[in-house]
Amino acid sequence: MDDDDIPQLVPATFQSVPVTIITGYLGAGKTTLLNYILHEQSEKKIAVILNEFGEGSALEKSISVGNEGALYEEWLELRNGCLCCSVKDNGVKAIENLMTKRGKFDYILLETTGLADPGPIATIFWLDKELGSDIFLDGIITVVDANHCLEQIDDKANTFDDGEPCNAAIRQVCLADLILLNKTDLASKEIVQKTKDVIHALNGVVDLIETQHSKVSLDRILDLRAYSGSGSERIERLLASSQESQKLSHLDKDVCSVTLPLAAPLTRGALDLFLQRLLWERRLLDDKGDTASVIRLKGVVNLEGAPHLLQAVYQTWDLEAVPDAARGGEGLDRDRLIFIGRNLEEKSLRRLLEECVDAEAQPPPSYSSLSR
């Protein structure tokens, strides 16, 4: 029997199809990026989904599938309206059904419209990984117009009706795993530098690449594995460099990144309690008594002796054990959490975490103390 006859065991995630969400304000260069990727990867079968976010037909969304240079249109049948508003299974199932009909895609690119919040749509694809889906979230790429980003971040309009004052541009920067700072040919060096400072102050754990006409080596933007333990080396590198990026700028913004180094291992119970109080119950207040809110959280946590990757998008979180092979080199495995959100302060986060550690360490009340 030669090697070819031996059945190969392939981990499920390698058979699944990655989904990259491409977001960014109007005219930043998203379509230019899509066309560039399709051109560069013309031998692959890439599905492009345009999420119209509440506009147009509520029943079907157009999807273009590239195959060896040719593009053809399909319809994505959604029973529950637009992709980001539909129940999780619906959007994912529609894509899986299409793959059953048309054959598997190599990659899925999902472009949101300019004013979309990519958070809700990301959680649809992120969660389904656990359900053994054929598709999984690879990462969120935000394309930013170097000349207009600062004014878009300061824009008071384009906020959502969820009670948070952060507008679409801020959310797109905060939720990005990678930012393409595009149209640098049209911006001065000073504006480019100021924009980078503001982006890093908002999102201290993001990769940023300067581009013109959205051109970038595809190795740097596809297969990021931003939500998976197999991509943890890259994530740990970003976490390790996050403290430096924070020092670059001290902007008077209520949205920022905060790093919380973790000196000791945590128990699963203490971490769950902390995340529950922080993300679901919103118990954290800053010095002025304003409620803190988390948009994105990434971290590496030592849970009872084993490293885990912790991720959250708004109220949804996930913990995944980090495989040894995916761990970073010397000095990168320092445990820390990076929070991106509003009214966040290191000392109040630390206090909340310590309260949860103490609460978990308390012995359960005895029968006699309960009956008193």
Ligand SMILES: Nc1nc2c(ncn2[C@@H]2O[C@H](COP(=O)(O)OP(=O)(O)OP(=O)(O)O)[C@@H](O)[C@H]2O)c(=O)[nH]1
């Ligand atoms: N000078 C210059 N023009 C660019 C660059 N990138 C994109 N453009 C142009 O800017 C315009 C808008 O680019 P698109 O790719 O359509 O932007 P988009 O983000 O898809 O825009 P919407 O679909 O409106 O949300 C197009 O005319 C592009 O050719 C760049 O780096 N430099």
